[in-house]
Amino acid sequence: MPQQEQVKNRVSPGATEPVARDFINAIGGPLGRFARVGTQQFWTPLRVLIFTSLLFLAGGFLTKANCIQGARGSDGVVSLNWSGNRQYTSACYNDIVPLYGGRGLDVPGFPYAYSWQEGDLTRYMEYPVLGGIFQWICAIITRFLYPVFDVLPFHTLPEAGLYFIVTALAMSCFWVLIIRMVAELTGNRVWDTVLVAASPLVAVHAFTNWDIPSIAAVIGAMLAVKRGHFMWAGVLIGFGTAFKLWPLYLLGAYLVLAVRTGKFPDFLKMLGTAILSWVVVNAPIMLIYPAAWNEFLRLNRERGAEWTTIYQVIDRNIPLSFNDPEVLNVISFMLFGLSCVAIAIFGWRVQRQPRVAELVFLIVAAFLLFNKVWSPQYSLWLVPLAVLALPKWNLLLPWMLVDAMVWPILMWHMLGAENMGIPHEILDIVVLARDGFIVAMVVLVIRQMLGKIADPVLDAHAGLDPLLPTPQRAAGVEKH
Structure with missing residues (x-):
């Protein structure tokens, strides 16, 4: 589509979203009828979005800054200073700082060759x-x-x-790339990207762990499919799965669409290159350091429920032995597996062809809701997916605010009663509120797919899915 045509068809959030309309009115009102759109030479939507993302990334850095401070000893050496439980009182805890020394990254050598003892257990990079x-x-x-x-x-x-600073800079580059890609995926609703760039979850969790590269791989794969590059999409899915497991679930959404449309060659290209790229990355470590390669699987198999999962909420209030790893493995796997089957059947049978983002959102949301591990930064995975699937500002903004609050409340609770930490009931309430918002979004996505409520994305793109190549989008419209 020519650039001028894209600008002409661009949807202003002030025309469809009450939250955006109120903000626009507060700063001067909507664009005039005779204003020339798309003539700004520097402050294009993309540059505004990137600048906004940099502000929130800076906020994310500042929320963790209290945990990178040190103190000089008598010998002049600077050591890390987390005195006074500052990692909890400041809610600045992140995995990056303690794992620098804890995983042998502070000394020369390959990380998967490093090991340490925890009792009788030999531990490796997980x-x-x-x-x-x-x-x-x-x-x-x-x-x-x-x-x-x-x-x-x-x-x-x-x-x-300094390791935290270097890591934060590297992941910030990935996040800016994500903003660039999401801006293209949103198409005529480019301003929906502001919900990704200015998400409260970015300010809280951008640098809690190393999740951003896997998000970049998922969004990059979706963009590759939009451009018709299915093999590159598979490579990105394979690489993403080598960062974190969850990018693998993207294949489930495309499998549903392949079965529905009968376009298997493109899906098989994606699947084949995903497997090949994952094997190329993993095979050397698997062969040379098998115990270290297996550590991720072992830890996930043997660990109990994480603090903010529904299983822990139940266990804290009604002890049902949900912290037994074997029980949890069966329950969480069965619930997620049944959810995937239900999503697949629904995606095949629903009258209107599902959009890619709708299916991916449902799969990842089901994984988070039923998995035994929901590290709070995992919610960052859902931010671009929710924006692409259900760009309803008056729902997404409250969800992200509540979800962001899980972190400081969890930190406050982890102080313990002896340090004036809050009781678990307060943490349970905010966790259930977060889960409630996500369940509400799942319900609305399902109703949107059923045609019970309007789909603002399809409305803005003449009934076409902006995440599919043009010929496939047209075929979907002709079929339905």
Whole structure:
């Protein structure tokens, strides 16, 4: 579509979203009838969105900054200072800082060759291969730069703090790339991307763990499919799965559409390259360091329920032995598996062809709701998916605010009663509120697919799914 035609068809959020309309009215009102749209040479929507994302990434850095501070000892060496439980009182805890030394990243050597003892158990790097290699590369840069930084007199930044800064900069680049890709995927509703760029969850969880690269892989794969590059989409899914497991679920959405439309060759290209790219990345580590490669699987198999899962909420109030890993594995796997079957059948039988984003959102939401591990930063996965599937600002903004509040309340609870931590009932309420919002979004996506409520994305794109290549979108319209 020519650039001028894209601008002409662009939907203003003020015309469809009450939240945006109120904000626009507060800063001067909507665009005039005779205003020339798309003539701004510098402040294009994309640049505004990137600038906004940088502001929220800066906020994300500041929320963690209290955990990268150190103190000088009598020998002049700077060590990390988490005195006074500052990781909880400041809600600045992140996995990046403590795992720098805890996973041997502060010393030369390959991360999957490093091990340590926890009682009788030999432990290894517990992250999938590309996740561990990403951490290792950031650590190499840190160890190279820190001697230069360390000559500065009286500084109090420990080496783990510099590692956090290097990692945050690298992941910020990935997040800006995500904003660029989401802006293209939103098509005529480009301003929906502001919900991704300005998400409260970014300010809280951008740098809690290493989740952003996997999100970039998922969004990149969806963009590759939109452009008709199915093999590249498969490569990105394979690489994404080598960062975190969840990008694998993207294949489920495309399988539903392949069965529905009969277009199997494109899906098989995607599936084949996904498997091949995953094997290429994993095979060397699997063969040379088999125990370390298996650590991710072992830990996920043997761990109990995480603090903010529905299983822990139930167990804290009605002890039902939900923390037994074997019981949890069966229950969570069965619930998620049944959800995937239900989504597939619904996607095949519903009259209107489902949009890609709708199916992906439903699958990932089901995984989070029923999985035994929901580290709070996992909610960041849903942000771009929810915006693409259900761009209802008056629902998504409250959800993200409530979801972001889970973190400081969890930190406050983890202080413990002896340190004036809050009781678990308060944490349970906010966790249930977060889950309630996600269940509400799932229900609305289903109603949207059934045609019970309007689909603003299809309305803005003449009934076409903007995440599919043009010929397939047209075929879907002709069929339905």
